[in-house]
Amino acid sequence: MSKIKETSTNYENKQTLSADCVEIYAATLISGQWTLAICCHLSYGKLRFGELRKRIPNITERMLTLQLRKLEENKLVKRTVYAQVPPKVEYELTKSGQQLRPILNQLEEWGKNHQQWQAE
Template sequence: MTKIKKTSTNFANKQALENDCLEVYTSNIIGGQWTLAICCYLINGKLRYGELKKCLPNITERMLALQLRKLEKDRIVKRTVHAEVPPRVEYELTPVGYELKPIIRELEKWGKKHKRSIERVEKTKP
């Protein structure tokens, strides 16, 4: 995850785009490769950290922790620590996070359609 200095032109451009285009603002929140995948798994209900890690075997533990913290900061994901020994931590979508469900389903439908159209084109190439 690259940090952009708040004094850079790149940061100013990013801020201007986010302010002028809510689609860009939204994609900056959920647009990361892992962020969207995490939301897709949490749509089905609460998961513990280890369960999420099993769903995403190629993500590093550090990246998963960073992404979950970012989603929590953006109020997309809620982290609940249960007072047990050993501690049990669960992650779930917040009500705002669950509002992404129809959007994620539409992305899924679009992805299937697009992937099929690309595969048809690839099959017809000599």
């Protein structure tokens, strides 16, 4: 996963769109192939890295790490490290991340309906 260069036109366009349109800003925060899957699983409660990895079997460890860091940076996921041996780390949705639950439910309903319409 590469970052967009801050000097690129693409970066400037994304910044402008996000500043001008709150919907685009929100969509940018949850964009990405794995972001919604991670949020869906965390919406049921705290999970450790290995538990998330098992629930999303096709994601690589590197990609899961990168996505969790991005979600943490965007204040959607909280990472808690416990001082013990072996180290224990748990991930959970923040208050802001928990506000995604009804949106995820709506996306689920929309997805089901859209699949049915596509099959017709």
